[in-house]
Amino acid sequence: MLEQLNTFIQVVESGSFSKAAEKLFISPTAVMKQMNLLEKHVGMPLLIRTNHGIELTKAGKSFIKDATFMVQYFEEALLRMRQFVQANQLVIRVGTxxxxxxxxxxxxxxxxxxxxxxxxxxxxxxxxxxxxLPTTYRTIGKNYDFIVGPIHTENLKEYFQVLELGTNRFCFALSRNHRLASKKTISVNDLYGEELAVVNGGGSAVIDEIRDFMIKNHPKIRIKDIPRLYDIDIFNRCEESGVVLLTLDVWADIHPSLVTIPSDLDFAIPYGLMYPLYPSEDANQFLEIIKEIRSQQN
Known part of the structure; x- marks a missing residue:
């Protein structure tokens, strides 16, 4: 209906269907169809079609004033609504x-x-x-309301809460020139004779379990402990040294010179939202919505 009113006003101002069509960037036929629908809706003719253009009927002369008012009132109401929403907007800061x-x-x-x-x-x-990164995780709630990612920093969990959204599988990342780079899946046995970098600075029980499993059952793999959190520098160093890196499927595209290949390790690590121990009211509202989405997905 609003579109028809706008078209009606433009037809009256332009004096013809063709000129109105040019200004509205639609065809004259579309303009005529909208006017026919509008006249059908109000129950009486509003326009007199002539060879020289259009003229308003008595009903049209009365209606044009109200049509202009209705369109103007709608636009003002829309503006007031947007201003209200902006004034009452709840800003959620998401770290990435x-x-x-x-x-x-x-x-x-x-x-x-x-x-x-x-x-x-x-x-x-x-x-x-x-x-x-440890400071970043400890100050969740100060600069960010939420961070989403793998939960591999159990030593820092006392500083934030977690809403789990799913799990990530463990993979192996290695140089594109590595002898195993063309494989679709890398088994643990494939790594015999290789050095495997295990990043374990976050006190992850899962990574501890993988490390112990490797040492106990696969002594032919040389474990290189990296007592720090995962960061970009770890990926750079592994690419330069040729060392295989224990990594996650979610990080497959981190380094262009590394390939990330699924493993046969039967281990996974959760990922989800990290948020403050005492979230703000706005963050709590947002969190409840995410929880509802999550419950519907399950």
Whole structure:
């Protein structure tokens, strides 16, 4: 109906269907169809079609004033609504990095965001640096309301809460020139004679379990312990040295010179939302929505 009113006003101002069509960037036929629908809706003719253009009927002369008012009132109401939403907008800060990409959260949110226009998502970047990451995790709630990623830092869990969203599988990352680079899957036996870098600075029970499993059952693999958190530098060093890296499927595209190949390890690690121990009211509202989406998916 609003589109028909806008077209009616443009026809009256232009004096013809063809001129109105040019200004509206539609065909004259489309203009005529809209006018026919409008006249059918109001129950009486509004326009007199002539060879020289259009003229208003008595009903049309009365209706044009109200049509202009209705369109103007609608636009003003829309503006007031947008101003109200902006004034009452709830800003949610989501941290993101190469190793903790926020895409999985944004994909979930985009499915329902139109139902919650009061929320605005601000993406805040942080660096994947093993020296600064502990501080980043400890201060969740200060610069970020949420970070999403693998939960491999159990030593830091006292600083934040976790909402699990799924699991990541363990893989092996290695140089594209490595002898195993063409394999579709790498078994543990394939790594005999190789050096395997195991990053375990976050006190992960799962990574501890994998390390113990390797040492006990596969002594032909040389374990290289890296007592730090995963960061970009780890991937760079493994590519340069030729060492195989225990990694996750979610990090398959981190380094262009490394290939990430699925393993036959029967281990997985959870990923999900990390959020403050005492989230703000706005963050709590957002969290409840994510929980509801998650429950529906299950």
């Amino acid at each position: 990095s190469m190793l903790n990409p926020c895409k999985v959260l944004l994909d979930m949110w985009n499915e329902v965001s139109n139902q919650f226009p009061q929320f605005k998502i601000n993406i805040v970047h942080f660096e994947d640096d093993s020296h600064t």
